[in-house]
Amino acid sequence: RQRALLWAVLLAAWQAAWGQLRYSVPEEMPKGSVVGDVAKDLGLQLPALRDRGVRVVSEGRTQYFSLHGKTGHLVTAERIDREQLCRLVEKCVLRCELIVEGEMKFYEIEVKITDINDNAPSFKEIKRERRINEMTAPGSRFPLPVAHDPDVGRNSLQSYELSGDEHFSLAVQAGPGGDQRPELVLAKALDREEAAFHELVLRAMDGGDPARTGTARIRVTVLDANDNAPVFSQAEYTVRVPEDVPVGSLLVTVTATDADEGLNGHVKYNFHSISDRASELFSLDSETGEITLKDNLDFEEMSLHELEVQAHDGGELSDETKVSITVIDVNDNAPELTVSSSLSEISEDSPSGTVVALLHVQDRDSGANGEVRCSLDRDVPFRLQSSHGNYYSVVTARELDREQVPEYNVTVRAADGGSPALRSSAVLSLRVLDVNDNAPVFSQERYSARVAENNAAGALVLRVRATDADWGQNARVRYRLSEGRLFTLDPRTGDVKVTGPLDYEERKYYEASVEGKDGGGLTAHAKVHIDIIDVNDNAPTI
Structure with a gap:
C-alpha cells in the first residue's frame, strides 16, 4: 500500500512538471466536493494563487470545476451525472485548464468521473407478448426484450433470470458488441389445448452492492403451425448520410418476405436492439420497413449508428438484420x-x-x-x-x-x-x-531681442519655446537661464523678463544660455542674444 501511494505521488509530480494533472471523482458528489490539491501538486503557494490571477476554464459552456482560493483545492462547481454527461462513452473524462495570468502559463487537468450504481436495469417494454406455434420443436429459441443500464463496469447489467413454468428456460447469448442478449428457449413441447397461455417473468440484474433489478412480464400465446419464417433480402444494410440531412428524410428501406399466406405471411418490422440515442434519432415504419430521420444528426456527437431490425410474421416467426448508418461530417461548426x-x-x-x-x-x-x-x-x-x-x-x-x-x-x-x-x-x-526616449527640442537654436535702455522692471524681452514628443511627465519641459542677475526666465512659460532698468552706456548687449529639461531628465540648449538700444538720456558736457 505504501509503495502504491509513493508511485501515485511520483506520477502526479511528473505530470505536474509537464503541465498536466489527472484526478478522479465519483459522480453525484455535492457541489464544492474536493477533487484534488492543485496548489500542492503544482508547487504553488496559496498567496501566489490570488496574486497571479489563477482561474479554472472548462471546455464547453458549463463550468464543472472551480478553484478554492483559500485552500488551493480543485472543487466541483456542479453536481455531475456521469450517465447524462457521457452516455455514449464508457470512459468519462472532463478536461479543463488552469490559467495563471500573471505568468502567462496554463496547466491541463483531466478529471475521470467514476460510476456509482445509481441506475437499475430497465426494459423499454415491461410487458411483451410472444406468440408461438404449438408445433414448434423443443430447443427453439426466441429473442426476449433487452434490458438497458446506463451504469458501467460492475454496476452495469450483468445477468438475467427467467421464472414461470417448466415449458421454458432462459439462454443468454453475446451480441456483436459483447452485450448480453436473452433468449427464450422452448424446453418442453407445447399443447394449446392443455394451456393456451404461459405467463413468465424476465428479471435483469446489475453487479452493484446491493444489486439493482428490473423486470419484464412475458406472455406466451400458443398458436397453430406457421412453417415459414420471414427472410430479409440482405443480412446487413449500409447507408451513408451527411449530418445536415433534413429531419423526415428516408434513409433506407429494409425488406423481408414470407412464403406463407394470410396472417402467417404478413410481415411487420420493429427495432430489436437499439440504443437510447438511436431511438431518439430514427423511426421505423412497421408496415413498410422504411427508416426515417426524426431528429437532427450530429457527426461530432456520434459518427456511426448500428441498429438491429426484426421482421416477424403473424405467427411470430422472425428474422433479424443489421442496419449501419454512417454519418458524414459537414462543415457546420465555426472555429x-x-x-x-x-x-x-x-x-x-x-x-x-x-x-x-x-x-x-x-x-x-x-x-x-x-x-x-x-x-x-x-x-x-x-x-x-x-x-x-x-x-x-x-x-x-x-x-x-x-x-x-x-x-x-x-x-x-x-x-x-x-x-x-x-x-x-x-x-x-x-x-x-510612454518611456522617456525623446529629448526636448527648441524652436530656434538662437533667440534674439532688442530692448531700449531705461526700461521698466518686469518688461517681457522674448519667449523661448521647446517641445517634447513624449507623453505626460516625460513631455513637460522646464526652463533655466544662465544669466540670472539682470534677466529672469519663467521655468514653465519660457518668458524672459528684465529685473530692472538697463544702461546702454554701461553695456551694449547681453548673451546667455537657456536649458530645457523634461520630466525624465533629458535636456536641450539654445543661445539668447539681447541688444540694448540707446536713448537720448545724457546731456552734453563741457
Whole structure:
C-alpha cells in the first residue's frame, strides 16, 4: 500500500512538471466536493494563487470545476451525472485548464468521473407478448426484450433470470458488441389445448452492492403451425448520410418476405436492439420497413449508428438484420476563438517577443473541416506563435514606438479548412505606454531681442519655446537661464523678463544660455542674444 501511494505521488509530480494533472471523482458528489490539491501538486503557494490571477476554464459552456482560493483545492462547481454527461462513452473524462495570468502559463487537468450504481436495469417494454406455434420443436429459441443500464463496469447489467413454468428456460447469448442478449428457449413441447397461455417473468440484474433489478412480464400465446419464417433480402444494410440531412428524410428501406399466406405471411418490422440515442434519432415504419430521420444528426456527437431490425410474421416467426448508418461530417461548426489571457497595456521599450495575449482555438468538425488556421493583420507589429496543443501566443514582432502609434486594436482571425471556410475573430485592445526616449527640442537654436535702455522692471524681452514628443511627465519641459542677475526666465512659460532698468552706456548687449529639461531628465540648449538700444538720456558736457 505504501509503495502504491509513493508511485501515485511520483506520477502526479511528473505530470505536474509537464503541465498536466489527472484526478478522479465519483459522480453525484455535492457541489464544492474536493477533487484534488492543485496548489500542492503544482508547487504553488496559496498567496501566489490570488496574486497571479489563477482561474479554472472548462471546455464547453458549463463550468464543472472551480478553484478554492483559500485552500488551493480543485472543487466541483456542479453536481455531475456521469450517465447524462457521457452516455455514449464508457470512459468519462472532463478536461479543463488552469490559467495563471500573471505568468502567462496554463496547466491541463483531466478529471475521470467514476460510476456509482445509481441506475437499475430497465426494459423499454415491461410487458411483451410472444406468440408461438404449438408445433414448434423443443430447443427453439426466441429473442426476449433487452434490458438497458446506463451504469458501467460492475454496476452495469450483468445477468438475467427467467421464472414461470417448466415449458421454458432462459439462454443468454453475446451480441456483436459483447452485450448480453436473452433468449427464450422452448424446453418442453407445447399443447394449446392443455394451456393456451404461459405467463413468465424476465428479471435483469446489475453487479452493484446491493444489486439493482428490473423486470419484464412475458406472455406466451400458443398458436397453430406457421412453417415459414420471414427472410430479409440482405443480412446487413449500409447507408451513408451527411449530418445536415433534413429531419423526415428516408434513409433506407429494409425488406423481408414470407412464403406463407394470410396472417402467417404478413410481415411487420420493429427495432430489436437499439440504443437510447438511436431511438431518439430514427423511426421505423412497421408496415413498410422504411427508416426515417426524426431528429437532427450530429457527426461530432456520434459518427456511426448500428441498429438491429426484426421482421416477424403473424405467427411470430422472425428474422433479424443489421442496419449501419454512417454519418458524414459537414462543415457546420465555426472555429471557436477564446482569449484566455491578455494585456491591456505595454511599455514601448518592451523587447521583441514579449507575450501580450494567450489564445485558445478549437473546431468541433473533423478532417479538413476541423483544421484551423489563425492570422493577424499584416500592418501590425505583432505575430502569432504556436504555444501548445490548440494554444497560440500573440507576441511583439519588433519594438513599439508610442510617438507613432499610441494604441492598437489587433484583430485575430481563425478560419477552418472547409469549403466554404467558416471564420471567427477576436479583437485585442492594447495601449502603448510612454518611456522617456525623446529629448526636448527648441524652436530656434538662437533667440534674439532688442530692448531700449531705461526700461521698466518686469518688461517681457522674448519667449523661448521647446517641445517634447513624449507623453505626460516625460513631455513637460522646464526652463533655466544662465544669466540670472539682470534677466529672469519663467521655468514653465519660457518668458524672459528684465529685473530692472538697463544702461546702454554701461553695456551694449547681453548673451546667455537657456536649458530645457523634461520630466525624465533629458535636456536641450539654445543661445539668447539681447541688444540694448540707446536713448537720448545724457546731456552734453563741457
